[in-house]
Amino acid sequence: MLNKILLENILFLDIETVPEKIDFNDLDKEKKELWEQKSSYQRKEDFTAEEFYERAGIWAEFGKIICISVGYFxxxxxxxxFRVTTFHGDEVKILKDFKSLTETHFNRPHHLLCAHNGKEFDFPYIARRMIINNIAVPSKLNLFGKKPWEVAHLDTMELWKFGDYKHFTSLRLLTNVLGIPSPKDDIDGGMVRDVYYNEKDIDKIITYCEKDVIAVAQILLRLRGNEILVNEEILHV
Incomplete structure (x- = not known):
């Protein structure tokens, strides 16, 4: 079934996120209380809400998107x-540019969005941030009323599970076992906040995000039994 999908009908993507504010003390009183409640289960008694705030970027209610990288065959x-490009800058502009792409070039029923752990993270995160920023959610991300087979999403982590719902496999591990060049050769997800707020090096984050998009495409090729991409086939536009 996977091999029947035309590769050029798939938009591969990855997002990078950070806490919406640089520091916990930049939050107002109510938002601090809400963060303390939201994070209580994950941090338990190991961290205070303030200490745990550096991880706030993984929640759409407390984080923001700083870039969306996309790739297509x-x-x-x-x-x-395989062409790769990145939307970055102001979050509203990022979201509007991504929405425009999905609505102008990947808007047909046969078009699909693909990410690693996209169904649990990237897709809902983008949709939530759009609503927070008063941007109408495009059809490809709006799941309301859709039957499972009408949801135009591919998730390489889900494909690798083969029905095993308790199984989590990181992008780094999956590229390793499949013999794909690792995308994690410079920074990793835990460093994005510091690189963005302290080093102020968005270009480094963009490079990291685009490598992840390429890795997702490589994984899908391997799952289909296709030859993986070589450097000469990858174009940054």
Whole structure:
């Protein structure tokens, strides 16, 4: 079934997120209380709410998107290319630019969005941040009233589970076991906040995010039994 999907109909993506405020003390009183309640289960008694705030980026209610990288296949005869680009800057602009892409070039029923752990993280996070920023959620992210087979989402982590719902496999581990060049050769997700707020190096984060998008595409190729991409086939646009 996976092999029947045309690769050029898939939009691969990855997002990078950080806490919405640089520091816990930048939150107002009510937001501090809400963060303390929201994070209580995860941090238990090991961390205070303030100490745990550096991880706030993983919750759409307390974080924000700083870039969305996307990739897609282009075929011209026997030539295969994978084009990668990134939306970054103001979060509202990022979200509007991504929405525009999905509505103009990936808006048909056969078009799919693909990410690693996308169903649990990337897809709902983008949708929630759109609503928070008063942006109408595009059809590809709006699941209300849709039957399971009408949801145009692929998730490489879900595909790797083969029905095993308790199984989590990181992108780094999956690329390793499948013989795909690792995308984690510079920074990792736990460093994004510091790179963004302290180093102020968005270019480093963009490079990291785009490598993840390429890795997701490589995983899907391996799951289909296709040859993985070589550097000459990857174009940054």
């Amino acid at each position: 282009v075929f011209k005869g026997d030539i295969r290319n």
